[in-house]
Amino acid sequence: MFLRNYWYVAAWARDLGREPLARIMLNEPVVLFRKRDGTPVALEDRCIHRRLPLSMGRLIGDDIQCHYHGLVFDGTGACVKIPGQERIASAVRVKSYPAVERNQCIFVWMGDPDAPDESRIPTHFSVLDNEGWTTSLVDRPVKCHYQLINDNLLDLSHLATVHASTVGTAHVADVADVVAERDGDHVKVSRWTMDVPAATTYQQFGQYDGNIDRWQVSEFFPPAYFRINNGAASADTGARDGQGDKRWDFWVSHGITPVTEATTHYYWALAHNTWTDDAGDIAEFHRQCHHVVGEDLEVFDAQQACIDLDPEAPTFNIRYDAGPMMARRIIDRLLSEEAGQTP
Numbered sequence: 001m002f003l004r005n006y007w008y009v010a011a012w013a014r015d016l017g018r019e020p021l022a023r024i025m026l027n028e029p030v031v032l033f034r035k036r037d038g039t040p041v042a043l044e045d046r047c048i049h050r051r052l053p054l055s056m057g058r059l060i061g062d063d064i065q066c067h068y069h070g071l072v073f074d075g076t077g078a079c080v081k082i083p084g085q086e087r088i089a090s091a092v093r094v095k096s097y098p099a100v101e102r103n104q105c106i107f108v109w110m111g112d113p114d115a116p117d118e119s120r121i122p123t124h125f126s127v128l129d130n131e132g133w134t135t136s137l138v139d140r141p142v143k144c145h146y147q148l149i150n151d152n153l154l155d156l157s158h159l160a161t162v163h164a165s166t167v168g169t170a171h172v173a174d175v176a177d178v179v180a181e182r183d184g185d186h187v188k189v190s191r192w193t194m195d196v197p198a199a200t201t202y203q204q205f206g207q208y209d210g211n212i213d214r215w216q217v218s219e220f221f222p223p224a225y226f227r228i229n230n231g232a233a234s235a236d237t238g239a240r241d242g243q244g245d246k247r248w249d250f251w252v253s254h255g256i257t258p259v260t261e262a263t264t265h266y267y268w269a270l271a272h273n274t275w276t277d278d279a280g281d282i283a284e285f286h287r288q289c290h291h292v293v294g295e296d297l298e299v300f301d302a303q304q305a306c307i308d309l310d311p312e313a314p315t316f317n318i319r320y321d322a323g324p325m326m327a328r329r330i331i332d333r334l335l336s337e338e339a340g341q342t343p
C-alpha cells in the first residue's frame with residue numbers, strides 16, 4: 001500500500017528529453033517525455049490496445065506512437081490516430097499524470113489526476129538551485145521496500161559501522177546527543193557528537209587541528225523525502241550556536257519513490273557551498289559520498305532479501321529507533337486517512 005495523494009520524483013530533469021523514459025511508480029507503469037517546448041509529460045506506459053509499453057514507441061511532435069500497431073496518443077493521453085480507422089472512441093486513451101519540473105527534479109502526482117495539489121510540490125531539493133554551490137545527483141534502483149530507506153535516514157548511528165571508512169566513527173553511535181522530534185507530519189532527528197576526533201572524510205576536507213563538534217540533522221517529510229545537513233566545526237568553538245572555527249557542512253536531499261512493494265527508485269542529491277577551487281578535492285569528496293550511497297544500497301538489498309525469507313520474523317527497537325518509528329506511525333496514519341477518503 002502506498003500513499004497516493006503526493007508528488008513523487010519520477011526523474012532528474014537533466015535525464016528527461018525527447019526520448020521516452022520508462023518508470024514504474026507505485027506499481028504503475030509511467031512513460032515520461034518532453035514536448036517540443038520542453039514541458040514534461042507523464043502518461044500510463046501501457047498501450048490500451050494490447051498493453052505494449054508506450055516507452056518502446058517514438059515521439060511524433062508532441063505525441064507518442066505505440067511501437068506495435070502504431071496508435072498515437074497526445075500529451076493528455078487521448079488517442080489521436082488509429083492506423084486504417086477513422087473513428088476513435090473517446091474511451092480510447094491512456095491515463096495521464098500531472099508532471100512538474102522544479103529544483104532539477106521531475107515530480108509526478110500519483111493521486112487523483114483531476115485534482116493535483118500544486119501547493120504540495122516538494123521543496124526539499126531547493127538547495128540544488130543555490131547559486132554558486134556544487135551539486136551532484138545520483139539515482140539508483142534498490143531492491144527494498146521504501147520504508148527501509150526512511151528508517152536508515154532517520155537513524156544515522158549506522159555511520160559508525162556501515163560507513164566507518166569515510167564519514168563514520170564509533171562516536172556517532174556511542175556518545176552522540178540525539179533528539180527526535182515530531183511536528184505534525186514532519187520528523188526531525190538531531191544528532192550532535194561533541195569533542196571527538198574527525199572521521200576520515202571530515203579530516204580530509206575540513207582540515208581540523210584537533211577534535212570536532214559534529215552534527216547530523218535529518219528531516220523527514222512523508223511519504224519519503226529527506227533533507228539532511230551534516231557538518232562540523234573545531235570543538236568548543238560554538239558549533240551549536242551556528243558559529244565555529246573551520247565550520248564545514250554539506251546537504252543531502254533524498255527522494256524515495258516506491259516502484260513495487262519490494263523495489264524502490266532512490267534519488268540522492270549532494271549540495272554544498274563551493275569551499276575550494278580545487279576540482280580534484282571536490283571530485284574526491286563526491287566520490288567518497290557516492291561510495292557511502294553504495295554501502296547503504298548493499299544493506300537495503302540484503303535486508304529486504306532476509307525479510308522476504310520470513311516477513312514475520314521478530315524484530316525489536318533500540319533507543320535510536322525513536323525517529324524511524326515516528327515516521328512509520330505517520331505513514332500508517334496517512335494511509336488510513338487516504339483509505340477512508342477513497343474506499
Ligand code: FES
Nearest residue numbers: 047049050066069
Ligand atoms: S499494442 Fe499499442 S498499438 Fe497495439
Ligand SMILES: [Fe+2]
Nearest residue numbers: 158162292296
Ligand atoms: Fe548510510
